[in-house]
């Protein structure tokens with residue numbers, strides 16, 4: 001984790017009265033062995049017809065080229081968090097993490113250095 005990411009997490013911990021702040025970094029091996037890697041290998045996310053993809057096409061926004069499977073986000077959110085916890089994804093892309101976190105009654109924060117990805121990520125949420 002870079003020092004800037006660490007500083008952001010410290011700020012979030014201060015700002016949110018949740019029990020935990022969990023940083024979402026699924027590519028890091030877990031202490032429990034290779035389960036995350038096996039989960040990644042077992043899933044794909046190449047849907048061309050989900051609501052996010054269709055809205056990106058309709059509105060001319062770039063479809064994120066490396067979206068994670070929803071089940072992968074679900075696995076890594078459920079494992080260390082409970083309802084009401086904050087899930088922070090510093091490399092959120094299309095914000096699969098935030099969408100799944102919301103479904104699971106977690107709060108979420110999403111960051112990305114490509115503004116267009118974040119702009120399109122709103123299509124994952126009802127009402128946008």
Ligand SMILES: C[S@@+](CC[C@H](N)C(=O)[O-])C[C@H]1O[C@@H](n2cnc3c(N)ncnc32)[C@H](O)[C@@H]1O
Nearest residue numbers: 064066067068091092093094095096112113114
């Ligand atoms: C593999 S993608 C994440 C995909 C996301 N999980 C999803 O389902 O859409 C990694 C993201 O990290 C972002 N990124 C790379 N370097 C970054 C940085 N230094 N700060 C913020 N975001 C960064 C990229 O723009 C990219 O969207």
